[in-house]
Amino acid sequence: xxxxxxxxxxxxxxxxxxxxxxxxxxxxxxxxxxxxxxxxxxxxxxxxxxxxxxxxxxxxxxxxxxxxxxxxxxxxxxxxxxxxxxxxxxxxxxxxxxxxxxxxxxxxxxxxxxxxxxxxxxxxxxxxxxxxxxxxxxxxxxxxxxxxxxxxxxxxxxxxxxxxxxxxxxxxxxxxxxxxxxxxxxxxxxxxxxxxxxxxxxxxxxxxxxxxxxxxxxxxxxxxxxxxxxxxxxxxxxxxxxxxxxxxxxxxxxxxxxxxxxxxxxxxxxxxxxxxxxxxxxxxxxxxxxxxxxxxxxxxxxxxxxxxxxxxxxxxxxxxxxxxxxxxxxxxxxxxxxxxxxxxxxxxxxxxxxxxxxxxxxxxxxxxxxxxxxxxxxxxxxxxxxxxxxxxxxxxxxxxxxxxxxxxxxxxxxxxxxxxxxxxxxxxxxxxxxxxxxxxxxxxxxxxxxxxxx
Amino acid sequence: xxxxxxxxxxxxxxxxxxxxxxxxxxxxxxxxxxxxxxxxxxxxxxxxxxxxxxxxxxxxxxxxxxxxxxxxxxxxxxxxxxxxxxxxxxxxxxxxxxxxxxxxxxxxxxxxxxxxxxxxxxxxxxxxxxxxxxxxxxxxxxxxxxxxxxxxxxxxxxxxxxxxxxxxxxxxxxxxxxxxxxxxxxxxxxxxxxxxxxxxxxxxxxxxxxxxxxxxxxxxxxxxxxxxxxxxxxxxxxxxxxxxxxxxxxxxxxxxxxxxxxxxxxxxxxxxxxxxxxxxxxxxxxxxxxxxxxxxxxxxxxxxxxxxxxxxxxxxxxxxxxxxxxxxxxxxxxxxxxxxxxx
Numbered sequence: 001x002x003x004x005x006x007x008x009x010x011x012x013x014x015x016x017x018x019x020x021x022x023x024x025x026x027x028x029x030x031x032x033x034x035x036x037x038x039x040x041x042x043x044x045x046x047x048x049x050x051x052x053x054x055x056x057x058x059x060x061x062x063x064x065x066x067x068x069x070x071x072x073x074x075x076x077x078x079x080x081x082x083x084x085x086x087x088x089x090x091x092x093x094x095x096x097x098x099x100x101x102x103x104x105x106x107x108x109x110x111x112x113x114x115x116x117x118x119x120x121x122x123x124x125x126x127x128x129x130x131x132x133x134x135x136x137x138x139x140x141x142x143x144x145x146x147x148x149x150x151x152x153x154x155x156x157x158x159x160x161x162x163x164x165x166x167x168x169x170x171x172x173x174x175x176x177x178x179x180x181x182x183x184x185x186x187x188x189x190x191x192x193x194x195x196x197x198x199x200x201x202x203x204x205x206x207x208x209x210x211x212x213x214x215x216x217x218x219x220x221x222x223x224x225x226x227x228x229x230x231x232x233x234x235x236x237x238x239x240x241x242x243x244x245x246x247x248x249x250x251x252x253x254x255x256x257x258x259x260x261x262x263x264x265x266x267x268x269x270x271x272x273x274x275x276x277x278x279x280x281x282x283x284x285x286x287x288x289x290x291x292x293x294x295x296x297x298x299x300x301x302x303x304x305x306x307x308x309x310x311x312x313x314x315x316x317x318x319x320x321x322x323x324x325x326x327x328x329x330x331x332x333x334x335x336x337x338x339x340x341x342x343x344x345x346x347x348x349x350x351x352x353x354x355x356x357x358x359x360x361x362x363x364x365x366x367x368x369x370x371x372x373x374x375x376x377x378x379x380x381x382x383x384x385x386x387x388x389x390x391x392x393x394x395x396x397x398x399x400x401x402x403x404x405x406x407x408x409x410x411x412x413x414x415x416x417x418x419x420x421x422x423x424x425x426x427x428x429x430x431x432x433x434x435x436x437x438x439x440x441x442x443x444x445x446x447x448x449x450x451x452x453x454x
Numbered sequence: 455x456x457x458x459x460x461x462x463x464x465x466x467x468x469x470x471x472x473x474x475x476x477x478x479x480x481x482x483x484x485x486x487x488x489x490x491x492x493x494x495x496x497x498x499x500x501x502x503x504x505x506x507x508x509x510x511x512x513x514x515x516x517x518x519x520x521x522x523x524x525x526x527x528x529x530x531x532x533x534x535x536x537x538x539x540x541x542x543x544x545x546x547x548x549x550x551x552x553x554x555x556x557x558x559x560x561x562x563x564x565x566x567x568x569x570x571x572x573x574x575x576x577x578x579x580x581x582x583x584x585x586x587x588x589x590x591x592x593x594x595x596x597x598x599x600x601x602x603x604x605x606x607x608x609x610x611x612x613x614x615x616x617x618x619x620x621x622x623x624x625x626x627x628x629x630x631x632x633x634x635x636x637x638x639x640x641x642x643x644x645x646x647x648x649x650x651x652x653x654x655x656x657x658x659x660x661x662x663x664x665x666x667x668x669x670x671x672x673x674x675x676x677x678x679x680x681x682x683x684x685x686x687x688x689x690x691x692x693x694x695x696x697x698x699x700x701x702x703x704x705x706x707x708x709x710x711x712x713x714x715x716x717x718x719x720x721x722x723x724x725x726x727x728x729x730x731x732x733x734x735x736x737x738x739x740x741x742x743x744x745x746x747x748x749x750x751x752x753x754x755x756x757x758x759x760x761x762x763x764x765x766x767x768x769x770x771x772x773x774x775x776x777x778x779x780x781x782x783x784x785x786x787x788x789x790x791x792x793x794x795x796x797x
Contacts, residue, residue: 056718058609232759237770241713241722242468244643245757245769248460252636268611269713276640276712278623303714305613319525340526419525 036372037152037453038128045100045371047072047358048129050120050144051158053108056265057136060299060350064134064158065106066343067351071358074338075102082338086331086387087359091366098366109135113143120144124151130371131156133357136350138162138211145174152453154373156357159350161263161295163214166401167442172450173373175380175400177360178353179433181211182441184294184314185218187406187428189226191312195425196257196290198227203255205246205270207262208235215261217441219294223259231255236266243270247277256284259292267293268303275307296409298348301421308411308421315407315422316353317389319346324424328405331389346419356388360395374450392430398437399447406433456627456636461754463626467643469750470650474705475723476730476742477654478698484674484737485691488577489588494724495596496699499568500706501715502603503561505612508553511537511546552617554711561707562700569699573692596720604717611714616642620711642711649708653701654743660697661739670694674737729777735790745788749773 040046049068052061073079077094084092096102105127107119116135123129132148133156135141141160148155149171157165157176161184166176192200202223206216212235220230231253236246247270250258258279262270274280274291282289293300296313322332335355339347347355364379365371381397393404409422435442475497482490513536520529538546549556576595580588615621620641627637661667673680673687680687706715713719730749734741755761756772768775780788 054609056609056716058604234759234762239722241719244467245461245464245754248464249457249757249759251460251638252456265611265716265718272613272713276621276623276642278635278638278640281622282635299610303611303613303716305615305714307613337526346525 035452036374038124038130040100040128040130040371043100044103045097046127046129047102047104047361048107048120048123048127048132049104049134049354050107050109050116050123050132051134051354052111052136053106055111057111060136060159060297060348061109061134063299063348063351064136064354067339067347067355068104068134068358070338070342071355072102072104075358075362079342080334080338083331083335083355083359083388086334087363088386089363089367091363092359097362098369098371102362105129109137109140109144111137111140113139116140117143117147120147121151124148124153129153131361133361134158134354135160138165139209141165141176142169142210145169145171149173149448149451152373152451154361154376156361158354158357159297161215162211163218163441164210164445166399167214168444170399170442170445170447172377172400172447175357175360175377175395177357177395177402179314179316179404179406180401181215181218181294182435182439183406183433184215185222186433186435187314187408187426188219188292188294188312189222190428190432191408191426192223192228192292193226195312196287200226200228200257200287200290201231201255201284202228202257202259202292203231203250203253204233204259204261205243205250206233206235207238207266209238211263212238212261214441215294216259219259219261219292221441228257236262236270238266240266241269243273244277246270247273247279250274250279251277251282254284256287257290257292259294261294263295263297264300265303267295267300271304271311272307280310296422297350298419298421301411302418304411309413311411312425313409313422315409316349318349318407318409318422318424319352319419320424321389321407321427325427328391329389331387335389352389356390359388360385372452374452377450394430396437399442403430403434405429456632457758457760458755459626459630459637460639461758462751463637463639463643465751465754466747467647467750468753469747470647471705471709471723471746472727472730472750473743473746474650474653475702475727476734476746477657477739478702478705479727479731480734480737480739480742481657481694481698481701483731484739485670485694486573486577486581488580489585489592490577491589491593491724491728492572492596492599493592493698493702494720494722494727495599496565496568496572496702496720497706497709497723498600498603498715498717498720500561500565500703501614501710501719502607502706503564503703504554504557504614504707504710505607505715507557507560508550508614511535511550511553513537515539554614554616554707557707557710558704561703565700565703566696568703569696570692572699573695577695578692596724600717600720607717609717611716613714614710616645616711620645646708646712650705653704657697657701658739666690666693726773729773733777733780733787735787737791738787738789741787741789748788749776752776 051064074082074084105123107123109116120132131154135158138160141157145155155174163181204216206212260270279289291311293313296315301308319336321329364376368375368379380395383395386392390404393402395402406428408426410425412423415421479493514533516531521532522530524530537549623638623640625638730745734745752772756769
């Protein structure tokens with residue numbers, strides 16, 4: 001190596017870059033700020049919505065953004081108010097948050113952890129976002145939650161279903177409204193028992209990443225508790241598109257249930273392939289072969305088309321909930337009305353959780369009387385609320401996970417339109433899907449201390 | 455034995471798709487010397503030809519009388535298909551059901567046009583540029599094409615089913631003396647295999663038994679000499695680009711019922727197809743087909759539980775492992791020719 005090209009300008013440039021790099025962690029720990037990170041000083045407050053705007057989950061991200069926009073409108077007193085009218089807490093008056101008008105910036109997670117962190121970081125550093133919300137992947141949620149913890153801002157997770165988000169990777173600054181893999185399994189078990197009996201042999205195909213592992217572990221535990229046996233669990237590459245070579249061995253495995261621990265494009269393709277191979281028409285030991293998809297989403301159902309007919313799964317929420325299951329789920333119709341009138345179609349569960357998270361954050365600030373993340377966290381801890389569409393809900397202090405009823409759905413045989421693809425089979429009550437903070441499936445993590453960034 | 459048979463069928467089916475895409479890639483590389491990273495996007499556009507025709511056949515207008523209320527409580531009007539209005543109930547329903555096979559007719563002129571436009575409008579400017587430039591520009595083009603498709607069709611997969619008559623599975627096992635339902639295989643996948651064999655055979659026959667094909671083969675072997683004979687080889691190569699695009703496009707059309715098309719599906723196949731081309735031997739058409747089927751079959755067998763239990767994760771690396779082994783032992787690939795990409 002030679003230093004013969006060393007110049008004064010080069011040294012200054014290198015020094016500036018190195019200095020900026022060294023300063024970054026300092027900025028993110030916000031030691032340079034007084035009070036807490038991005039404390040709002042003017043008459044506005046900025047929220048950062050980090051959703052997939054490109055990549056395979058872009059449509060889900062678009063629905064999340066619609067919900068965020070609607071939530072901001074309602075917080076600022078525009079529109080019909082949506083779920084503000086049904087929310088059990090009455091702190092929000094439609095005058096922004098603590099009198100400050102809400103504005104927002106958006107980032108593109110691309111459903112990649114590094115891109116999601118970069119966009120969240122940009123919103124915090126450049127745009128002064130005081131809260132980050134959104135996302136359609138557990139990998140992304142865990143990564144962004146970790147960043148928000150370091151940066152001293154609140155993270156209100158979007159669609160993230162892995163046990164790890166509020167398990168081994170939980171953080172004091174992170175909060176999840178969406179349900180998780182354990183809850184899906186616990187909600188599905190009694191329904192599966194009723195529909196398919198106690199003597200079943202299950203074959204699992206599992207996406208080979210954090211969400212898939214926790215989903216498989218949870219549903220296997222639940223179904224084995226029913227008396228089902230587990231024939232096999234095959235890990236499939238996340239990048240797989242054709243699942244025929246994984247489906248074929250199921251045919252003669254002795255299994256009479258196939259459990260697809262897949263989400264998004266994986267689920268669309270694996271379910272399509274399974275139906276193509278005639279699994280739905282097959283009989284094993286006198287029993288109809290069944291397929292179970294533990295985590296459903298409206299967009300996945302649209303992608304799979306008629307193949308979802310008769311397939312059972314779980315959801316965090318469904319837009320028909322209040323009409324079919326009554327007042328316990330109040331808020332649902334108000335949200336569907338607002339969303340439907342603005343956009344022309346019913347909202348997805350991803351939209352509902354993002355809308356609810358925005359309102360919950362705003363309400364927590366109002367109740368705390370401060371934007372300080374630690375004050376907000378205290379306000380959210382063990383907060384019991386209702387009227388946001390899921391029935392009575394608890395934001396548990398021990399892990400920052402919401403506990404509420406879980407919806408079990410089944411693909412409709414003859415859907416009337418592309419937004420009415422599933423029917424509600426059952427709503428499993430909160431008590432049956434709850435677990436202790438130190439449950440083994442959630443062990444290994446520590447909330448740690450709240451970081452206000454100062 | 456039944457499991458092996460099933461994976462063999464799976465391998466042939468996967469191999470069909472790989473071989474078709476790799477065949478088009480090799481045609482372009484062999485004739486024009488261009489490494490076309492946009493070829494996966496052409497496959498994707500083919501699949502979206504099927505989606506588009508299906509959507510066209512499903513275009514509708516609202517009935518005049520409401521039949522109930524929608525989710526907001528407003529009057530709901532049923533959708534009435536234009537094809538039913540124009541061609542009657544039975545013919546309209548038949549067109550909707552047979553949208554994918556009919557899309558073959560729809561896709562051929564579109565894909566030929568896409569090929570011509572791509573070649574004349576962009577790629578011809580890169581013939582004399584280094585392969586790295588060609589890769590960059592065609593990769594960029596692939597991204598542009600997929601973003602255009604995403605803009606119009608969204609990011610979510612779009613179900614495009616096969617005709618009702620071809621849904622379900624064929625019981626192969628019974629034919630071979632196995633128990634009923636021991637070896638069943640989806641009808642449409644069998645059709646896909648037969649269709650691929652037909653296209654591959656057609657391309658080879660075209661090159662082998664027509665004067666046009668003879669000139670193209672001569673041009674692939676020695677472009678300059680063919681040019682000195684007064685033959686406009688560039689024009690023929692441009693046509694071959696169009697044919698290669700049509701081959702990939704048809705592969706995409708027929709693939710649409712197997713997995714719901716999405717804007718990213720071309721990229722999913724692209725890298726694998728390049729591995730197929732390299733393993734087969736750059737510029738070798740029989741090599742591309744052979745390698746396509748070989749890698750498809752190996753990939754399927756590597757997914758068997760018995761294999762994965764011994765070598766966990768082998769299903770994710772098998773294709774690349776085989777590529778390394780073949781390139782170490784046969785640096786020009788299975789059927790590669792001396793002098794191709796060796797200057």
